[in-house]
């Protein structure tokens with residue numbers, strides 16, 4: 001039975017797994033992400049060697065989702081704020097040294113969107129946008145069955161659409177991006193702007209307070225939610241997608257974030273576009289990235305030189 005390996009590199013963890021032809025996960029694991037790119041390459045080599053050991057699994061293709069924007073032509077990742085050591089690194093020769101089956105390289109958020117499209121909440125849709133909201137905010141766009149990457153591979157970055165022109169400075173060089181206004185650190189900051197007395201360091205603490213009925217904590221999420229709604233309306237008016245899927249750690253806040261987001265999106269979108277878009281939760285959790293990477297390799301594997 002052919003199997004496909006997928007890797008999803010995050011700022012703190014490398015998640016990986018094996019899927020079958022039909023996208024069923026037969027194995028998955030995770031390791032801490034090494035900070036240095038050469039250590040990461042060595043770790044990937046070791047993981048693949050272990051998976052192939054004794055021919056327990058026979059891997060037919062390998063897919064990678066890396067943070068940062070992908071230069072399609074060069075097959076290199078550029079501008080990776082969460083994993084700077086990968087910036088401009090020559091990935092293909094480094095991986096070709098030990099991977100003797102077809103492999104693909106892509107952006108991590110695109111791969112998560114592809115995973116949800118193939119095996120998660122986006123199956124069978126005409127078009128969809130996935131927003132993964134955590135420490136940052138990753139987005140991937142699927143249009144008519146294909147990932148929208150733009151002419152050079154830098155497209156689909158809704159997380160860097162400006163939703164607040166006077167907002168927080170962003171790692172991308174702009175300010176007030178959807179990512180800076182909605183992700184976990186901003187929710188903590190929102191809370192402090194409303195209540196300076198409390199020493200809160202984590203969005204989970206804000207969530208616990210919101211859950212206990214504290215209005216200030218609920219408003220900290222609502223402030224982020226309204227900016228999220230602006231982001232959703234940009235996606236709706238620009239793309240008229242069939243679905244928008246919301247995932248990532250911050251989504252645990254549920255209605256504290258999503259309700260104000262949907263209200264705001266409704267106010268700011270064309271009614272017709274809003275009415276035909278279904279806004280739902282993503283369902284694959286943190287497995288979306290490696291499942292999407294493996295699936296992408298299965299369908300688009302390039303022969304390595």
Ligand SMILES: [Zn+2]
Nearest residue numbers: 160170172177
């Ligand atoms: Zn930005």
